Amino acid sequence: MDIVKILKSQIVIGLPILYGSETDSQQIQIYKTRKEFVGDYTLVVFPFLKSSKKGPEQTAAQIGDYLSQQLQVIENYNVVKGFLNLKLTQKFWVEFLKEISASEQFGIKTPGESGKTMMVEYSSPNTNKPLHLGHIRNNLLGFSLAEILKANGHKVVKVNLVNDRGIHICKSMLAWQKWGNGATPESTGLKGDKLVGNYYVAFDKEYKKEIAALEANGLTTDEAKEQAPLIQEAREMLRQWEAGNEEVNQLWHTMNQWVYAGFDVTYRTLGVDFDKIYYESETYKLGKSLVLEGLAKGVLKQQADGSVWADLTEDGLDQKILLRSDGTSVYMTQDLGTAHQRFQEFHINDLIYVVGNEQNYHFQALKLVLKKLGFNWSDHIQHLSYGMVELPEGKMKSREGTVVDADDLIAEMVETARETSQELGKLDGKSDEEASEIYHMIGLGALKYFILKVDPKKTMMFNPKESIDFNGNTGPFIQYTHARIRPIYRKAVEMGIHNQELGGNTTTLSEKEQELIKLLYDFPSVVEEAGANYSPALIANYIFELAKEYNQFYHEHPILKETDEQQRAIRLTLSSSVGKTLKTGAGLLGIDVPERI
């Protein structure tokens, strides 16, 4: 049971007794005592002054007296202005430490415990170009969110909706047809997604030339964009695809397979996976029947040209098209259909889309339209809306080649890990295989932490010229701290002292030791908060704090060399608990930690 909750409930009971007035628990502010003051938890008493009709100090003292009488775990208290600082007994903390070391999975619930199933859709790439840094943020967030939700006791279904059809794919296909000379991943040695991406860029280059030529002939930019032969051809190809043209379909299939093979490599390197992959080519017609039903019910409107619209003006949005005048679907239509299908098929409680904030409007509209159609589960559609990754020059643009390629970046990170490691003389004497496994772990740890430590909803900056750090508030710092702890535990096992009973009464915990235990105590609520806010960043910040605190402790205190057995036992348990928690926390971010560096 959470001590803060216990304190709160005691105060709810106590205030009427002391002052004869009810208090709602909202008014009770308890937080960890700041380091410059003595105590573990602090109650802010200002909100109670009206009912106590006394000064802050006196009120705080009265409440302090009351709580001390009620709760044995309170050692003592002190009052500074309107702040009541409560100090808990050492026994309380030592008992808690015992609990952690006894528990298999501290701070983590078992998936299914909550009785809820969550579906997380993430990644959802287009198949006309390789993945870049923006996709990395998406993939890492999606994977981490799924892990965090599981840790909160939910079952999780991870899905990916691959956007494998549309004009953008046709652009790559057309360019390949025109200028590819039959190139394949095998013949060029290129990763499939890279090969296809090159033709997308090639298309855009030629297309721009055509536009420029038409503009020179006096057309406006819009007209030129519309009339350029290349775009006309691409559109024709899309019509052919939709008509089921055999040849186009064959090419489409072949090129998509190349891309999938390429994506798989990137996904595997990143360590992300999916329970189910949807293909838009199979889902894009879903939703049309829902729209027609809505039309029949009169909640949607049809215009004279036959197009169907949802009127969202009452909710502050605009008119939203759902079926074109020729009766075909748009993006929104498909999303209506897939959402409907998913709630039916998987009996999910929540559906969370991990999609960039540029689509905020789309998801607002999606929920509203579903609501209009009478689906109450639309309230359970969530959008984890994350910010863009920007370069110093601004936004990344695939077509202009100003993107940070996912594979390149990963390779760079692993290479830097290798160089750094060799410079520092780490891993000398390890087999090549073992060493490169660790380089990979550290390189990816650095990258993942770098991305995930930032609040998802914020735009973040990446400067390719400055390499991602390996020191300080970084993934490798967490990994290093873990790798530092593990040998201690291994030695303790050799010495046969690894599971000695903690007495807790004969020794005095140092400030650092208490600080560490208190931090550990926070872990379960951090996991909870990260789950409630869809924020891996909270986990990242927490494990950094924990690792930093541990390194200070490590510097100041001997562990195995401590002669007092009681003291040593506590420090050992503390160390292995921190190690365990770092590993669990990093795992929630999709970051592996090594046994040794």
Next chain:
RNA sequence: GGUUCCGUAGCUCAGUUGGAUAGAGCAACAGCCUUCUAAGCUGUGGGUCGCGCGUUCGAAUCGCGCCGGGAUCACCA
């Protein structure tokens, strides 16, 4: 223009259900390896929390108005 998100140290970011003297990391400078892993630890310097007004015992945090930046408002996805 409407909607919406953001603005904290030179740089990258924490801190926002209102609480005590606003914090980290990087970069700079000065120290600490014959002692359990120095990817570590210690110290120094660095702030008009974009600006103003308001609410409050108390505002980086809430409200209003400006300034600056991003996203979005397609018969694209």
